[in-house]
Each structure stands twice: as structure tokens, then as C-alpha cells.
Amino acid sequence: MTFSEKKYPLNLDFDVSTNGDSALDIRFSAEPSANLSRYIIGLRQYILSHGPNGLADLIPAYQCLTIIFDPNLFDDESLSQEIQRLTLKFLKTPGKIKTKPHTIRIPVCYESIFAPDMTAVCKHTGLSPDEIVQLHTATSYLVHMLGFSPGFLYLGGLDSRLYCPRKNKPRVRIPAGAVGIAGNQTGIYPQATPGGWQIIGQSPTQLFQPYSKFPFIAAPLDIVEFYPINKSEFAAISQYNH
Amino acid sequence: MSIYFIRAGLQTSIQDYGRPGLMHYGISQGGAADLLSMKLANLLLGNTLNNPVMEITLTGPLIEFDCDVSIAITGARFKTLLNNNPIENYKVIQIKSGDILEFSHLLSGARAYIGLSATISVPQILNSASTHLISGFGGHKSGAIEQGERVHLENIRIAKEAQLERELIPNYRLRPLIRVVHGAESQRFPQSALDNFFATTFQVSAQSNRMGIRLSPSIIPEPEGLEDISGEMVSSGLYPGSIQIPSNGEPIISFIEGQTIGGYPRLAHVIRADLHRLGQLKAQDKINFQLVSPAQARLILQKKNKLLAKLQNRMESEAREALTI
Numbered sequence: 001m002t003f004s005e006k007k008y009p010l011n012l013d014f015d016v017s018t019n020g021d022s023a024l025d026i027r028f029s030a031e032p033s034a035n036l037s038r039y040i041i042g043l044r045q046y047i048l049s050h051g052p053n054g055l056a057d058l059i060p061a062y063q064c065l066t067i068i069f070d071p072n073l074f075d076d077e078s079l080s081q082e083i084q085r086l087t088l089k090f091l092k093t094p095g096k097i098k099t100k101p102h103t104i105r106i107p108v109c110y111e112s113i114f115a116p117d118m119t120a121v122c123k124h125t126g127l128s129p130d131e132i133v134q135l136h137t138a139t140s141y142l143v144h145m146l147g148f149s150p151g152f153l154y155l156g157g158l159d160s161r162l163y164c165p166r167k168n169k170p171r172v173r174i175p176a177g178a179v180g181i182a183g184n185q186t187g188i189y190p191q192a193t194p195g196g197w198q199i200i201g202q203s204p205t206q207l208f209q210p211y212s213k214f215p216f217i218a219a220p221l222d223i224v225e226f227y228p229i230n231k232s233e234f235a236a237i238s239q240y241n242h
Numbered sequence: 243m244s245i246y247f248i249r250a251g252l253q254t255s256i257q258d259y260g261r262p263g264l265m266h267y268g269i270s271q272g273g274a275a276d277l278l279s280m281k282l283a284n285l286l287l288g289n290t291l292n293n294p295v296m297e298i299t300l301t302g303p304l305i306e307f308d309c310d311v312s313i314a315i316t317g318a319r320f321k322t323l324l325n326n327n328p329i330e331n332y333k334v335i336q337i338k339s340g341d342i343l344e345f346s347h348l349l350s351g352a353r354a355y356i357g358l359s360a361t362i363s364v365p366q367i368l369n370s371a372s373t374h375l376i377s378g379f380g381g382h383k384s385g386a387i388e389q390g391e392r393v394h395l396e397n398i399r400i401a402k403e404a405q406l407e408r409e410l411i412p413n414y415r416l417r418p419l420i421r422v423v424h425g426a427e428s429q430r431f432p433q434s435a436l437d438n439f440f441a442t443t444f445q446v447s448a449q450s451n452r453m454g455i456r457l458s459p460s461i462i463p464e465p466e467g468l469e470d471i472s473g474e475m476v477s478s479g480l481y482p483g484s485i486q487i488p489s490n491g492e493p494i495i496s497f498i499e500g501q502t503i504g505g506y507p508r509l510a511h512v513i514r515a516d517l518h519r520l521g522q523l524k525a526q527d528k529i530n531f532q533l534v535s536p537a538q539a540r541l542i543l544q545k546k547n548k549l550l551a552k553l554q555n556r557m558e559s560e561a562r563e564a565l566t567i
Contacts, residue, residue, distance in 0.1 A: 059481075
């Protein structure tokens with residue numbers, strides 16, 4: 001993917017501010033969008049290759065790139081100036097940044113045994129289960145970022161007809177691989193955790209495999225697509241994975 | 243050559259510095275909850291400071307050794323017995339094969355560390371031997387050590403005698419005053435919330451863990467008051483030390499296994515120099531916060547680092563014989 005400001009007109013106003021004693025936030029004023037994420041991921045790569053050595057972590061998010069540093073190594077004021085300068089420089093020449101997004105197809109079983117909240121989502125959206133599956137699998141979702149827990153994918157692009165509020169009372173345990181909807185987001189739980197998402201299916205794909213050579217299945221700017229499978233296919237894939 | 247857990251304790255795990263640099267994958271750094279105590283254990287033994295240690299939480303284990311090895315116990319104070327005789331913390335102890343080490347009741351603090359003059363034999367997962375307890379990977383079999391399990395040791399040597407000066411041993415009986423700088427969204431809070439935050443003595447909740455330390459009471463008299471602040475938040479990078487205020491007004495300090503992305507407004511941030519102190523908090527403990535400037539935060543950190551470097555130099559000097567550092 002090549003960046004071009006003409007192709008992606010976007011308000012690129014930003015501000016660098018301190019976040020605690022060990023981080024700086026580069027925060028953009030534009031609303032979250034696929035285009036803004038492309039800039040933020042591009043900027044992350046630019047700072048990694050052109051910025052000072054020894055930065056601890058660079059966490060991209062919808063509107064913000066958080067840079068975590070060791071205050072033993074950096075003074076926040078001079079680092080802030082350096083980051084400001086690098087960001088301006090990057091935004092002038094984003095065309096130089098190239099990424100190679102992959103499309104990852106993820107199987108999901110939407111059958112009732114794995115979809116405890118399908119009825120609730122039907123009721124809220126006025127759609128039938130088949131329509132929900134159809135809409136959920138028709139979209140190419142953009143990976144904005146990974147995070148909160150290992151391997152979780154923040155996906156953009158959920159069809160607005162599927163928007164559905166979180167459950168009033170979160171579940172104590174949602175199994176790893178559960179596919180849910182919360183507000184305008186959809187996602188897959190990478191680990192068994194408590195959670196308030198409306199669960200409409202279950203994927204046999206593991207998002208985080210710490211003991212594998214490739215622990216994560218996707219990177220920011222990748223495209224994720226879901227495809228429906230039945231219970232016996234689910235069992236077959238699960239067995240293959242273990 | 244191994245150590246055998248006759249009793250495992252509440253949550254005994256293998257820890258080192260953890261896994262920095264993976265937050266963009268959603269992996270928090272993890273590692274020892276009290277890094278300073280971990281470093282002191284290794285320093286006493288003449289190890290590299292990042293040598294993996296055992297982290298013991300609230301209830302300690304009962305351990306049988308089947309080899310000679312040196313250990314040093316730091317951090318929380320337990321009543322600690324070696325073959326039924328009391329032993330001291332912050333001191334190199336020579337263990338003989340067959341010895342039994344018992345952690346009896348907890349006296350102060352929350353987490354103790356056993357440093358070993360050996361390498362704990364576990365695979366390096368994502369460049370670390372540490373156990374990520376919340377996500378369940380790394381360390382010994384991806385989790386806390388269980389009763390009846392054996393942890394193997396390699397590269398065993400015997401360390402020289404050494405002991406930390408009494409004045410340098412932290413006292414966890416004192417109510418901690420945790421120093422903070424302003425948080426990313428400090429300016430969005432009403433002045434009354436900021437005033438309450440710094441005037442309140444908080445109590446640590448039993449729901450606290452390596453992911454987050456939950457405090458009560460609320461700093462917002464009427465919870466609706468926070469809607470304006472959290473309503474407009476878009477999730478972004480979150481790291482250990484950030485003090486988030488969810489809508490119920492009860493602060494949560496993000497800790498070493500915390501979420502890497504969060505969406506609650508951050509009122510303050512625990513300075514890096516005081517992060518290790520959070521690892522010694524347990525349910526019912528009382529804490530207060532004090533605001534410092536970023537420049538002061540840096541000075542405090544430099545001072546703590548200098549002290550550690552000085553201790554390390556003394557340990558490495560050739561002349562040491564039964565050294566008291």
C-alpha cells in the first residue's frame with residue numbers, strides 16, 4: 001500500500017503530550033478511520049526506523065500513538081521535541097511508507113450452541129440469525145490495532161445494521177475464540193475472560209499462540225474476513241489445531 | 243538438581259524483567275511485581291539482575307532442595323524457616339541437599355522473592371522466562387507452580403556470603419505515600435475530584451492482582467459527574483502506573499500485567515521509581531498519593547538507581563569477604 005495525501009485527504013493536525021513520566025502520546029484530532037490508522041501505523045514504522053534507539057514500546061490506537069520510554073534514558077522534553085519533528089517530517093512524505101497487508105480468513109461457527117446472544121442481537125437489530133451471519137461475513141474488516149490482551153484484534157468496518165449494545169450484566173467467563181459484538185465493534189476473544197460482548201459465534205482459530213513461531217495471526221492494517229462453518233467443521237478444525 | 247514443592251503457596255511463579263517491547267501485540271511486560279526486590283536478591287547472590295527468581299504471593303511454599311545452592315530471600319517478610327530454624331531476609335543463605343525451606347505466616351508486604359545462584363530451567367518464551375499469570379503462558383508450565391511439582395535448576399554455583407545493611411531493607415509496615423505525576427487526562431477532571439484524590443486515604447481491594455490494583459472509596463461523590471469525561475474517550479495505549487477512574491469513581495492502578503489499551507480517563511500516573519512499591523500492596527492496605535513534578539520524578543528515579551549501582555559496585559569489588567552491602 002502506498003500513501004498519498006491526495007488519495008487520502010485527512011485532517012492531520014496532531015499534538016504531542018506527556019502521558020505519565022514514561023510515555024508520550026501523539027494524538028490526532030481526526031476521527032478514527034481506516035485512513036488515520038494507515039498514517040498511525042506508518043508513523044510507528046517511521047519512528048522505529050528514523051527515531052532514537054532505545055524506545056521501549058510504541059502502541060498504536062485509533063487516534064493515538066503512545067511511545068513508552070525509559071526515563072533513565074530519555075528526557076521527556078527533548079524527546080517530545082524530537083517526536084514532534086519526526087512526526088512533521090513523516091506527514092510531509094508519507095508516500096515513502098509501504099506496508100503489505102494480508103487478508104486473513106477466519107472460520108466462525110454461528111450455530112446456536114456457540115451463539116448464546118444471537119436471540120438478543122436479533123431482537124435488538126430486527127434481523128434474523130441468517131441475516132446477521134450474512135452481514136457479519138460480508139464485510140472486509142480492517143485491523144486497526146492489537147491489544148488490551150495478547151492478540152486481540154480491534155476491527156473496523158462492522159455493518160451499522162449489526163450495532164448492538166453490550167450486555168447489561170457481563171458474563172463471568174467467555175471462552176477463547178468467542179465472536180462478539182459490542183456497540184459498533186466486533187471481535188474475537190483471544191483468551192477465556194469475563195466480558196460483556198454479545199456472543200454470536202465461536203471460532204476454532206487461536207488468535208494468540210505463545211509457543212508458536214508465529215504467535216499472532218494478524219498485524220495492523222491487515223484485512224480480516226469471517227466465513228461460516230458448521231459444528232462438524234468446527235470440531236475438525238479444533239482437532240487439527242491441537 | 244531441582245527444588246520440590248511440598249506445598250506450592252497461593253501463587254508462586256517464575257519471574258524476571260518480563261517482556262518489554264511487545265505492547266503493540268497486546269502483551270504487557272509482566273515480570274516481577276516488585277522489580278527492586280528481585281534485583282536485590284540477584285545482587286546479593288552476584289547474579290545478573292535479570293536472573294529469573296521465584297515470586298511468592300501472600301501464602302508461601304514449603305520447599306525441599308535436592309542439591310547444594312545459595313539463595314537470598316527479599317521483598318515481603320514471612321516467618322521463614324530452614325529446617326525449622328528461623329532465617330533472615332536480604333542475606334545469602336547456603337542450602338544443602340535435603341534442606342527444607344518453609345514460608346510460614348506473612349509479617350509484612352505481599353510478595354517475597356527467592357533468588358538462586360543457579361538458572362531455573364524453563365524455556366524462554368518471547369525472550370523471557372517469566373510467567374504471564376493473567377494470560378497463562380511462559381514460566382513453569384504456563385502458570386503458578388502447583389503442589390507436588392519440581393522445578394529444575396542448571397548452572398549451579400555457590401555464592402559468597404553477603405547481607406544487605408539493615409537501614410536499606412524496606413519497611414512495608416509503614417503506610418506508603420505513592421508519588422504520582424499528572425495523568426494523560428488530569429485536566430479533564432473537576433477540581434473537586436483532584437482534591438479528593440490527593441486528600442483521600444485509599445484502601446486496596448481484594449480484587450487487586452498483577453493486572454491492576456483496585457482502590458476504594460470513590461473520589462466522585464456523584465458518579466454522573468464522570469460521564470462527560472469518559473463519554474468522549476477513545477481507547478488508546480495504557481501502561482503500568484496509570485491511575486484510571488472508571489464511572490464508579492474508584493481508582494484502578496494499571497499494573498505490570500495490565501491491559502495495553504484502555505479507555506477510562508487517567509487522573510494520575512505512579513512514577514517509575516515507586517512502581518516496585520505497588521508489588522507489596524495487599525487487600526486492606528491503606529495508601530496515599532502525593533503529586534510531584536516530572537522533574538522531581540526523574541530525580542527520585544536517578545537517586546534510587548544510583549543507590550542500586552553503588553551496591554552493585556561494592557558487590558563486584560574484588561576485596562569483598564563476607565560482605566555487608
